[in-house]
Amino acid sequence: MWSQKKKVLMAMVTLGLAAALIRSWTPRPYNSVDVRPKQETKMEKLLEDRLLLSEHKYDDIPYRVKESVLGLLARNGCVCEGETRSINLPYAHLLFPRVSAQNLHTAFKVSELEEVKRRRAQEYHSFQMRSQTSADLLIVAEANSPLQYPTQGVEVRPLKTILVPGLALKEKTRERYTVNLTATMGTFDIAAFVDDVTMKGEGEMQMALSSRYLSALNRQLQFVTYTNTLFHPNTADTVQFVTDGHQSFFTVKVRHGVTPKLYNPGPKEEYNVSALVTIATKTFLRYDKLQDLIDSIRQFYPTITIVIADDNEHPKPVIGPYIEHYTMPFGKGWFAGRNLAVSQVTTKYVLWVDDDFIFTANTKLEKLVDVLESTTVDLVGGAVREVTGYTASYRQTFSLEQGGEEGDCLHIRRGFHHAIKGFPNCVVADGVVNFFLARTDKVQQVGFDPRLARVAHLEFFIDGLGVLHVASCDDVVVNHASKIKLPWGQSESDRAYYKFRYPPSSSDTAQTRSSLFYFKNRFQCLTHN
Template sequence: MRYTCSRKLLGLVLVGGLLAAVVLYSWSPETSTVVDIRSKQGPPEKKLFFGKKISSAYHDISYHIKEDVSSRLPQNACVCLADEETFRLPFSDLLFPRVWAQNLDLAFLKFHPDPEEAKHLRAQEYNKYQWRSYSPADALIIAGANNPLQYPTQGVEVRPLKTIIIPGLGLKEETKADHMVYLTASLGAFDVAATVDGVSIKGEGEKYMTLSSPRLSALNRQLQFVTYTNTVFHPKTADTILFATEGHQSFFTINIRHGAVAKLYNSGYKGEYNISALVTIATKTFLRYDKLKDLIDSIRKFYPTVTIVIADDNEHPEPVAGPHIEHYIMPFGKGWFAGRNLAVSQVTTKYVLWVDDDFIFTANTKLERMVEILEKTSLDLIGGAVREVTGYTATFRHTMSVEKGGEEGDCLHIRRGYYHVIEGFPNCVVVDAVINFFMGRTEKVQQTGFDPRLARQGHLEFFVDALGSLHIGSCSDIIVNHASKIKLPWTKSESEKAYEKFRYSSSNVGNNIHYEGFYFKNRFKCMSSH
């Protein structure tokens, strides 16, 4: 009996110790680097990068692969692997999140009437996408070591059908009887802005031009006047220029594009941020006018003159009136992301704040703080935190990456966490996805857009579409409250029951649209996530 009790006691001690270790692990502060992404004075510093050409002339020299380095190189054959479950404890998923994986090709194609046709169409559309998005400026060009040619490696730009002097051209070699260089283009023509005595020029106004002289100094002086004129219109492309001399050749690109048109907002604020002039609050409502009223009342308590844009797809719309309120009626049940598109499309301020219609502003919902971060950093969008009635505060911080996977598609990997803390804002970090409470630069949010086919559910999809184009942050000290969802079944109103029926529908049609977005539109074959 004593032995049994001792064994039970020992078991309790071991379990208790394990749980204590788990709690301490989960509560330990996360270490991270701190990076300064605040705006700097003056233009960004330009740097030149030079690479070393890897010659194929040494094929007869043996080599030994270093596995720990080569294994980190891209393989163009990504796979999604889920973590195996080793043990099960209370709250183990929360404390030790496992990676799950899903084959999106199977999830989508098993519902498709003609899977092979779907795969063919996806490949066809991907080829068109590559053709549309390709630019010669994307090609890797390596400047060979000890090349006597001097030329710009990057940063040369010309407006369509305009002319520039090509900077930095030169020839560095030993003195000889005659020195000669030539240039070749495909989308433009060469000429000179001035001539130098003793230099012979052939091909002025053509795609191929030769310059030669018995005096190297005269040739180099002439090269300072060489011009390039774009002759084939394209709003955004590049011309690859061949610059060569006897026994040596090099390549560089001239970017051809219209100048970026500024989009400035006359907010009229001086000193402190004028939130009413800088920010519009956007939301979408459906069958929850009581929650919407609470949201508006809470906003007006702190921001009485900020414009609120409401997208409404109720079957029987109710009036939502008041100063600085714009209420837009949509077709019945048009959907969640369609409503987001409508609301955001009507924003005219520099920033748009997205909130759900069942959020409640508090003294911790500091829009000024969000504006300050966006004004002082390179971020395009900043998320806050949402506090539930239980006291739990969520930030939904995630990082994402796309791994190349070959002809079958790529892999999307999503992980909880962040990249680094933002210097000057210790409660803010850089991420790829945030909670459903965020402020963004209006034109950047509009450029990304929201897939209107996602009618009842969707959030992560917006950030997947924004990957690579939006610089995103998350701050834990900017908090909005979430209205309580805890209700006994017999106390729910008819509108609440109807909302749940629409919101949490698990139809195959909705799931298939969800999978199609990832599989076909984004060309993923699988995704993995915590």
């Protein structure tokens, strides 16, 4: 009788776990989002009601906090907290992944931490000085001001001249109308004269215009020019625009035009993958698997270029048509090899693959090319099928939470943001599997940190946060060669590879990773599930 009760109890537990697993696999109700490039349209209607920032102006008016909205605001004091195990059942860690937290300052000795913090703060300050300009300052146009001026969108090339658009005065009747313009990185002048307008300071950093007639003054303001006189390739000047009792500010961006990097894709009837895509990989002690990869690629893409970075101690020749084999110093590392391989790519797109992948009929690169050609996405991952039959795309989302002087918090979660309209098998995420097609210039812009020698992947996507627009499509699949090797079936190269690939726990790999997160990325901690 007791045995039967135990069976019923076990069956109920199993059904409960199965239901939870099915629920965790249920697709989330995301709406698809159109990420296709939009044609240039008219500026959307500006919001009519704008919140004015006035310090202490309305302190005497009481207010009630709306907690649901207050909790969404940035607090500049992030906290990383892990989860405790709430369910103690077999395989619970697979069905209910626990969020863990890691404080990254522990990568350094206590005795050196304060000095590391000081250097990190100094480097961060230098970074802010390099990357921030006056255009980042919040400038609010005061309501009911008689001054009309551009709030954004004014741009001039270094040491060049433009007409300043949108300047005007909307003033009540008075005897004389006067405005003043002041800059710090350029001078003002006029492109044409208007009668009955008096000017002072032409060709100088401060210019005054006045007239008895408002219409004449406004006509003259249409011809005001700004000339940049202090060279900087990418900065901004803050211009002060003043009349009696009123002042306003607007920015003039000073920067070179962006030089495009264009690729000729050839005729557009269909995608010529060999002309658009280069396959890049890094190999180490696995020439047999590398040859299997090459053979599988040639079965479906006989003329596509394959770039191989090789840091073996005794490199073997890898020859064949459309193969570029580059050797490196011994054991130089995973990300260093990625940098080398990607640096030699001359096509519009680069496909990254591991050297133990196998192409099949489901490895349709044309589908990935179509996503990149049809959307604003920079990088799109596929899926990897293991020998067990399990197929994974390893989609991750990142959230960077501001944390004040101690650094920021990085939160990594499994999942994706939303589906992509027009591509039913594709979603937008922040990190994807180690099989992806990307715009070559974008990958080169982010780069791979060569200090990550043996274990690394998501670090590339973390460095690319804010630069890369990432997607994932689970209908383009590459096979993964078996990693299962019985001890008596392992070759000498297999044993050497696993020694490098899976270093002992005493290795400094984890410390290096944490120290880079802490100092280079200015994180105080990270959480992930």
